Amino acid sequence: MIVRTLIGAVVSAALLASAAPAPALALGDDEAIDFNRDIRPILSNKCVFCHGPDEAERQAGLRLDREADALADRGGYAAVVPGDPDASELIYRVESEDGLDVMPPPGVGKAVTPEERALLRRWVEQGAEFQEHWSYVPPDRPALPEVSDETWPTNPIDRFVLSRIEAEGLAPSPEADRAALIRRVSLDLTGLPPTLEEVDAFLADESADAYEDLVDRLLASQSYGEHQARLWLDLARYADSAGYADDPSRTIWAYRDWVIDAFNDNLPFDRFTVEQVAGDLLPEPTERQLIATAFHRNTMTNSEGGTDDEEFRNAAIVDRVNTTMTVWMGTSMACAQCHTHKYDPISQVDYFRLFAILNSTADADQRDESPTLPLFTEEQEARKADWEREAEALRNTLSTPTPELRYAQLDWERSFPEEPGPGSPDAKTPEEIRTILAIDPADRTEEQAKKLSDHFLSITPILQSERDRLAELERKLTPYTTVPIMRELPEAERRTTHIQRRGNFLDLGEEVAPDVPESFHPLPDGEEPDRLGLARWLVSGENPLTGRVIANRCWEQVFGRGLVGTSEEFGSQGDPPTHPELLDWLATELVRSGWDLKASFRLLVTSSTYRQSSTVSPRLLDRDPDNALLARGPRFRLSAEMIRDQALFVSGLLSPRMYGPPVNPPRPETGLRAAFGSAIDRGTSEGQDRYRRALYTEWRRSNPYPSMTTFDAPNREICIVRRDRTNTPLQALVTLNDPVYIEAAQALARRMVAEGGDSTEDQARHGFRLCLAREPSTDELDRILSLFEDARSGFSADGDAARAMATDPLGPLPEGMDPAELAAWTVVGNVLLNLDEMFLKR
Numbered sequence: 001m002i003v004r005t006l007i008g009a010v011v012s013a014a015l016l017a018s019a020a021p022a023p024a025l026a027l028g029d030d031e032a033i034d035f036n037r038d039i040r041p042i043l044s045n046k047c048v049f050c051h052g053p054d055e056a057e058r059q060a061g062l063r064l065d066r067e068a069d070a071l072a073d074r075g076g077y078a079a080v081v082p083g084d085p086d087a088s089e090l091i092y093r094v095e096s097e098d099g100l101d102v103m104p105p106p107g108v109g110k111a112v113t114p115e116e117r118a119l120l121r122r123w124v125e126q127g128a129e130f131q132e133h134w135s136y137v138p139p140d141r142p143a144l145p146e147v148s149d150e151t152w153p154t155n156p157i158d159r160f161v162l163s164r165i166e167a168e169g170l171a172p173s174p175e176a177d178r179a180a181l182i183r184r185v186s187l188d189l190t191g192l193p194p195t196l197e198e199v200d201a202f203l204a205d206e207s208a209d210a211y212e213d214l215v216d217r218l219l220a221s222q223s224y225g226e227h228q229a230r231l232w233l234d235l236a237r238y239a240d241s242a243g244y245a246d247d248p249s250r251t252i253w254a255y256r257d258w259v260i261d262a263f264n265d266n267l268p269f270d271r272f273t274v275e276q277v278a279g280d281l282l283p284e285p286t287e288r289q290l291i292a293t294a295f296h297r298n299t300m301t302n303s304e305g306g307t308d309d310e311e312f313r314n315a316a317i318v319d320r321v322n323t324t325m326t327v328w329m330g331t332s333m334a335c336a337q338c339h340t341h342k343y344d345p346i347s348q349v350d351y352f353r354l355f356a357i358l359n360s361t362a363d364a365d366q367r368d369e370s371p372t373l374p375l376f377t378e379e380q381e382a383r384k385a386d387w388e389r390e391a392e393a394l395r396n397t398l399s400t401p402t403p404e405l406r407y408a409q410l411d412w413e414r415s416f417p418e419e420p421g422p423g424s425p426d427a428k429t430p431e432e433i434r435t436i437l438a439i440d441p442a443d444r445t446e447e448q449a450k451k452l453s454d455h456f457l458s459i460t461p462i463l464q465s466e467r468d469r470l471a472e473l474e475r476k477l478t479p480y481t482t483v484p485i486m487r488e489l490p491e492a493e494r495r496t497t498h499i500q501r502r503g504n505f506l507d508l509g510e511e512v513a514p515d516v517p518e519s520f521h522p523l524p525d526g527e528e529p530d531r532l533g534l535a536r537w538l539v540s541g542e543n544p545l546t547g548r549v550i551a552n553r554c555w556e557q558v559f560g561r562g563l564v565g566t567s568e569e570f571g572s573q574g575d576p577p578t579h580p581e582l583l584d585w586l587a588t589e590l591v592r593s594g595w596d597l598k599a600s601f602r603l604l605v606t607s608s609t610y611r612q613s614s615t616v617s618p619r620l621l622d623r624d625p626d627n628a629l630l631a632r633g634p635r636f637r638l639s640a641e642m643i644r645d646q647a648l649f650v651s652g653l654l655s656p657r658m659y660g661p662p663v664n665p666p667r668p669e670t671g672l673r674a675a676f677g678s679a680i681d682r683g684t685s686e687g688q689d690r691y692r693r694a695l696y697t698e699w700r701r702s703n704p705y706p707s708m709t710t711f712d713a714p715n716r717e718i719c720i721v722r723r724d725r726t727n728t729p730l731q732a733l734v735t736l737n738d739p740v741y742i743e744a745a746q747a748l749a750r751r752m753v754a755e756g757g758d759s760t761e762d763q764a765r766h767g768f769r770l771c772l773a774r775e776p777s778t779d780e781l782d783r784i785l786s787l788f789e790d791a792r793s794g795f796s797a798d799g800d801a802a803r804a805m806a807t808d809p810l811g812p813l814p815e816g817m818d819p820a821e822l823a824a825w826t827v828v829g830n831v832l833l834n835l836d837e838m839f840l841k842r
Contacts, residue, residue, distance in 0.1 A: 033123040035131040037576050042116045044572040046094075046104055046580075053347070054340040064090070065572075067130035085121045094120060097137035133344075134577070135570040137328070138522070138544040139584035141592075156589075157607040160582035161630045170623065173612040173632040178203055179774035180842060181615070182214065184633070185605050187488075187841050188558045189218040191227030191642050192649050199773050215605055219598050222658060222749075225264030230641050230695050231557060232259050233326045234720040236276075237296050237319075239699040240662045243300030243717055244312075247702040250301075254375055254483040255294035256695070257659045262292075269541035269550060269595035273328065277535035280486050290373050296320050296358075297484035298819040300701070300717060304366040312365040320358045321351065321600070323719040328538045329520075330549040330570035330721075338503035344571040348499055350517035356497035357514040357534050362487040371487045374479035394470040401453050405463075409456045412435060473651055481661070484529070506523075520545075535759055539595070545570055547587035549694055552577075554600050555586065556722070558610065560636035560841075561626065569719035578628045611635070614842045635842045640711030641694035644740060647833050648691055650770045651747035662698035663689040666739040666809065667706055686728050688823040707734045709753050735834050739809055745833055746810040749825035751815060760785060763827065771832045784828055791824035 033039065043064050050059040062079060063069035070080045070090070081087040093103035094112045112120075123129075144156050145163035151173060153159045165172055176184065182202045186194040201212055218224060238256060241247045258479045262272055274282070277296070279289035301315035318337060325333040335341045336351035362371050376384060401409070416437055420426035433455050436448045444452070457463060488494070514529040516522070521542040527533035538546055549570060556562035563583045567575035577583045586600070586658035591600045604610055614635035617626075624631060638646065648654035655732075663685040682698070684690065697705050701715045708731050714720045735741045737785065748767060756766030768776040776784065795802035805823035807813060813822060832838070 003614035015165070016511065027745040033119065033126050033129075035123070035630045036128055036134040038119050039123050039698065040131075041576070042112065042120060046109060046112050046116070046573070047344050049109065050104075052342055053345055054342050056339060057342065058768055065345075067466065070130070071128070080124060080128050082124065085124040088124050089227065091117075091124055093097055116610065120315060129343075133572055134580065135548060136544055138542065139548060139587045141287065141588040142581040144585075145581070152608055154606060154608040154611075156585060157582065157603065158609050159609075160579055161609045164579060165629055165631050168621065168623070168629060170631050172608070173615065173617075174607070174635055175611050176613040177774075181211070181736075182613060183773040184841055185215060185610075186218060187638065187642065187646075188605060189215070189227065189601065190221050190223035191230065191639075191645060192223055192654075193646055193771075194707075194773055196280065199769070211611075212606055216604055219602060220394070222264055224598075225260040225262075225317070226658065226693055226695050228263040229259040230639075231254065233265075233695075234321075234714060234716065237298045237323065237716045237719050239298065239701045239716045239833065241700045242303065243701045244304065245702075246302075246304050247520060247700060248303055249486070249700075250366075250369065250723050251481055251661075252294055252483055253661055254291050254481055258288060258291045258294075260658065260695075261617060263597070266393045266596065266598045268598055269590070273539050273546075273594075274532070274535040277324065277538070278486075279532035281488065281530065281532040287375070291375075291483055296323075296361075296486055297363065298716075301365055301367070301369065309365040311505060313363070314805075316363070316365065317358050317504075318356055320720065321354050324358075324534070324538070325354070326719050326721060327567060328549065329543070330552075330564075330568060330574070330575070331545065331547040332569055332571060332591065337428070337500070343573050345519040346517055347519075350519060352497055352499050352512045353515040354517060354534075355511055357516075357531060359497050359514075360489045362489050369484040370481040371485055373485045374563055375481050375483060375709075377480050380476065380480070387477055391470055391473040394466050394473070397466055398457055398470065399454070401457065403459065408460060408462055412456060412460070413441075413452075413665065424587070444715075445564065447630045507577040541591070547591050550581055550597075551586035551590050551600065552583060553721075554597070554604060555583075558601070558604050559627075559630070560626070566722075575585065579630075635840060637727075637839050638841060639707035639723065641712040643711055643735070643839060644694045644707065646838065647735075647741055647744040649830070650833075651744040652692065653744060654750050655691040657692060658687050660696070663692050663696050665690055665692070665705075666697055666743070668738060707738050710734050720813055732834065735839075736830065741833060742808075742830070743810050745829035746806060746822075746826050748829035749806070749822050750814060750817070752809075752825050752829070753822065754814070760788060764788065767825070767829060767832055771835070772837055784831075787831060788824050788828050791827040792820055795820040795823040 014220075027079060033336070047064045050057060051062045051064040052058065053063070053065060062074075064079065071078055071082070074089075076327040077089050079088065079090045086093040086842070090103075093101060094117050096102040099106050102111075140489040144159045147153065147162045148166055149162060149171075154163055161173065179199060182194050182199055186192060186198070202210060205213075207213070219438045220313070233256060236255075236259070238252070240250055240253065242250045253589055267275075272503070275289045275292035276294075279285050282289055299319045301316075302312040321337075322332075322334050326640075331344070331346075333341075333346065333351055333354070336346045336348050338348070339636035341345045363369075369623070395825050416426060416509070417430075420429070429681055433452060433735075436444060436452050439448065441449075458467075498510055498511050501507040501509050516529070516534065516537055521537075521540070523529060523533050523537050524540045527536055535681065537543065548564075549567075552564050556567050563577045563579050563586075564575055565578075568574075586603075590596075590600050609630050610633065612631075614633035616632050620631055623629075627634070645654060664682050666684050685692075694705075694708060697708070699705070699716060701717055704713060707713075711734070712724045712726055714723065748770065751770065752763045752767040756763030762783065764781060765776060768774075768784065795805065801821060802819040802823040803813070805826050806817075806819050813819060
């Protein structure tokens with residue numbers, strides 16, 4: 001009965017939202033056609049594969065991605081004749097009903113729709129104006145738009161958003177209630193919900209700057225850096241294992257800790273970029289700058305026997321090329337590894353020029369992950385020089401035969417038995433030493449005498465204290481960890497780079513020199529075509545993409561969807577921005593602020609746009625189901641890590657401990673052991689490590705933490721810009737049954753009883769507020785109390801079941817607590833942790 005009640009309560013509470021397509025905003029009959037918004041997507045999706053940059057695939061020698069080619073005279077006709085659609089071969093072909101003439105040909109790609117044909121015709125009628133792809137044009141800071149409602153905007157973001165909302169005949173939603181707002185912004189900036197103390201303080205603060213002060217406190221929290229690091233580590237393809245079939249452990253957590261500190265210290269994003277891509281090439285790089293270069297050591301290493309190290313070294317460079325362009329420029333380069341890009345102006349030569357910049361580092365797919373950087377604690381650093389001097393003196397003592405030691409050696413030689421018994425310490429003497437001992441001292445060579453002396457010095461009890469002290473010093477001088485880093489090969493050992501035909505590293509074509517792709521802006525003046533030059537090129541003032549890409553990624557993080565929906569793709573196959581002027585303003589503001597990410601997030605979350613209620617009216621849902629117009633607040637499911645961390649946080653279990661080696665929290669083993677065998681036998685962490693933030697959980701590529709995988713966490717074999725966001729029955733099974741969530745429900749139950757007051761009503765209200773930061777409605781409270789009474793009744797009749805529900809796996813009951821009552825609150829806690837609202841930022 002208890003199980004049925006539990007499942008029924010959870011199912012009745014769950015309201016799962018599904019993704020909807022972006023709204024189709026129809027053009028007015030008199031509205032001017034915009035090439036990038038209206039025409040480029042049609043040509044890119046329906047025409048450019050056969051009539052684009054790739055010469056090998058180009059049909060009829062026709063390019064439609066360039067104005068000069070599309071308008072060129074082709075012997076009495078042209079593909080496009082501006083102002084005359086009836087004379088344009090393009091219009092004839094897409095409108096033709098003749099199967100031999102129509103384009104695309106039947107069975108080759110998707111047909112041009114009637115709406116697209118009408119747009120193409122109107123475009124030609126209006127003069128067939130071409131534009132450079134929007135993202136390749138450096139952003140100009142736009143003027144702030146005029147709006148009718150001057151009272152609504154809080155900062156410039158709101159003017160861009162409101163002007164679009166008003167143009168669509170809509171109005172923004174009212175501001176979210178304060179409880180929803182503090183939970184929303186806390187989750188967005190720290191990845192954790194607010195404490196009840198923070199909620200009560202915010203609700204009671206009537207000052208004009210109460211919300212802005214809250215935002216500043218959250219940005220100053222150490223949890224901010226942890227949350228931002230989690231998002232960056234997807235991009236960096238960070239993992240605690242090396243990948244491929246063996247997937248051995250990799251010690252690289254110092255890089256993860258560097259990322260946390262970089263965000264908490266608000267390291268400007270241009271420096272954040274340079275230090276990760278080329279920190280080792282900076283003048284006299286610091287230890288921290290060298291650690292940062294582990295960004296590109298997150299590539300996989302294949303340590304299986306019989307593999308070709310050069311093949312997998314090459315694969316790592318390919319990954320670095322693709323990752324660099326994806327992370328900073330939102331540009332898919334992978335196509336150009338094998339052939340000229342089908343849609344964007346990126347040639348295979350461009351690809352391998354960039355490859356050449358990254359092709360002369362010292363790492364070479366080795367099991368030892370060399371080159372690595374040893375890292376020492378503060379105490380080690382402070383005393384290292386003294387310890388090294390003492391150790392060197394001891395080594396000298398242990399290798400120098402004094403007169404006293406020479407006499408002792410003679411005594412040892414005389415007493416050495418000809419045939420040591422099996423129990424004698426002398427039985428362990430190496431055969432070579434025994435052979436020398438059998439030779440008359442006068443007949444021994446100088447080398448034999450030296451070997452005998454060295455052996456005696458290594459075993460004599462006279463020097464035992466010195467040997468013990470040296471061993472102790474060597475332990476103290478052992479680095480507490482190491483981290484793989486980037487290092488350039490010496491000039492004489494630099495590799496040459498050739499085009500790889502069809503991407504095959506064994507089939508080499510012409511040699512290419514290091515450089516950036518020629519279709520983009522050139523390297524900054526005075527920069528060499530090396531990793532440092534590349535890093536500075538990525539964040540140079542001439543780069544049209546990086547500012548937009550990073551501003552869009554920040555927007556996506558807090559609003560759930562980027563202004564460019566395809567945040568991983570800003571090329572011609574990506575979505576155009578829903579608010580292009582706003583994106584350009586944000587990009588230029590980011591650069592103008594000195595690449596200050598905290599300032600960018602502050603701007604986003606203090607806007608009226610962000611503070612809107614996420615409750616949607618039927619009219620708005622019909623007009624804008626995906627909230628592309630931003631006429632309501634963000635509402636979407638939390639990430640895998642946030643769901644787990646939130647359960648631990650509200651239950652009081654979450655450990656605040658930061659940094660250090662990865663940990664292994666509890667996980668279900670049924671099925672996993674059959675699939676992975678001993679690979680899962682890493683033991684569950686004890687103490688606080690059992691309850692660390694998910695950021696610190698060991699990330700093994702071949703066997704990721706199961707519950708996070710269920711909630712769409714990637715294995716990080718490659719760079720991931722945008723996680724999938726799915727809804728499946730398996731997710732409910734995880735949060736109902738996974739040991740982490742059962743333990744959290746038990747701890748939440750104990751909090752409700754210990755902190756909630758004397759009445760069951762107060763205890764229920766306390767648990768609800770811990771989870772959702774708001775007061776329950778009368779109906780919600782009645783349902784919780786009814787569930788509690790039903791569960792307590794059942795557990796009162798079964799003491800063993802009650803004790804198991806209340807203590808397994810959390811541990812013994814606190815003194816004075818009733819097992820049946822605590823078990824019933826555990827059922828309630830499990831339901832609260834499984835409410836749909838718990839999994840959503842609303």
